[in-house]
Amino acid sequence: LNGLGERCGNANLVSLLPTLMLKMGYETALSREDLRHLTHVSRVVDERLNRAHNRHAPYVGENAFAHKGGLHVSAVEKDARSYEHVQPEDVGNARKILVSDQAGRSNVLSLLKEVGMTIEASDPRIDRLVRLVKEREFIGYTYDGAEASFELLARRELENLTPPFELVSYRVMDERRMTETGAPFTLAEATMKVRVDGELHMTVAEGNGPVNALDRALRKALLVAYPVLVDMHLVDYKVRILESAAGTGAVTRVMLECSDASRRRWTTVGASSNVIEASWQALSDAIVYKLWHDAHARGRA
Incomplete structure (x- = not known):
């Protein structure tokens, strides 16, 4: 095999x-x-x-x-x-329609139908969504392979989707230390303020890197209200530099693939000249996607 x-x-x-x-x-x-x-x-x-x-x-x-x-x-x-x-x-496979800067109305309508969003082909909001996708791809995002982020973008534009949490601020520190034997190691610490159900939470978490620390800090704030996040875990993390000529100031694209106990997998994207901010965008999309689908699955049950 x-x-x-x-x-x-x-x-x-x-x-x-x-x-x-x-x-x-x-x-x-x-x-x-x-x-x-x-x-x-x-x-x-x-x-x-x-x-x-x-x-x-x-x-x-x-x-x-x-x-x-x-x-x-x-x-x-x-x-x-x-x-x-x-x-x-x-x-046992399935057809997959991709959205990218080559996409047209057919791609968008097909994907919307796939995720259960019913909208008339003549609706002017479709043209706005196609333009938005192309504008975002121009600045570094890609929805070819990040269908979860596309679905959230579409639901925000067409259904006024609001996330279940609101980021107020975050701060990430990376510290390089030496062990007693003289070996170097790094430790990341994230401090986050996030509003959940109108209540402000401030959390601090350590991780083996800035993204891991951000993930842990966010989950600390969300787990009481959303215990379903316990079974969500990161499967793959990819970073791509989009403007190599800009050196360390280049726009960075981050793709996160996540999974949960149901074996469902989804991929999200973030883009920024700051790799931590790009990672945050992809991470927050991944969590919003998980929470939205779990809530609607319970509603259908």
């Missing part, structure tokens, strides 16, 4: 099986119904081995059935066969 093996690996059954069954008509030990579990099995194997799943893997990757350009998405909406070699459901 997933091509795992010594040295160069082995033939990847995850790619071979659907090719043999769906494209060449061969019978295998798997039924067509078994094949619908292929994506789940592939990702569980990577989770067990503590490996990042290959987003670009054929058939089972998150981007295997991703669509980006406006005309491209419009065509897929009319007839998916124009750009998809098999139906994503046949291998």
Whole structure:
């Protein structure tokens, strides 16, 4: 599975099986119904081995059935066969519409439909949302792969979403110390003021880095009101420098991938010339997304 093996690996059954069954008509030990579990099995194997799943893997990757350009998405909406070699459901995967500076109304409408937001295609707010996405991408944000941040942006613009907490201020200090043996180590401390349900909380937390310290300080303020945050954890943290010519003053983009006990995963984005501020933006989006979806899941139950 997933091509795992010594040295160069082995033939990847995850790619071979659907090719043999769906494209060449061969019978295998798997039924067509078994094949619908292929994506789940592939990702569980990577989770067990503590490996990042290959987003670009054929058939089972998150981007295997991703669509980006406006005309491209419009065509897929009319007839998916124009750009998809098999139906994503046949291998347990799902179609993914991306939003970026190449996006048009088709991308935005398709994504809004995916997240359960019903809005008329002629609504002028759609054009405003498309413009806003492109403006934010120009200054460093990207929603290609950060669908959770896009959903929150759309809900703020179209549904007046208000976050369950309000940041008043934060301060982060990084201290480099020496141990008794002379080895260096760093300790980050975050002090935060945040308003929850109208009540001001001031918290202090230490972490093994500024982002970890911010996360802990925010959770201290929120856990009493929102105990569901206990099962939320960081899966991946990526930093990208967007203007290498600007050196240490360059705009930095941070992507955070989070998960919870339900195995749901979501990715958020932040952008700033200050890497801590970019991290805060992505972190706060991640927590708002978790709280909003958990609250609405309970409402549907």
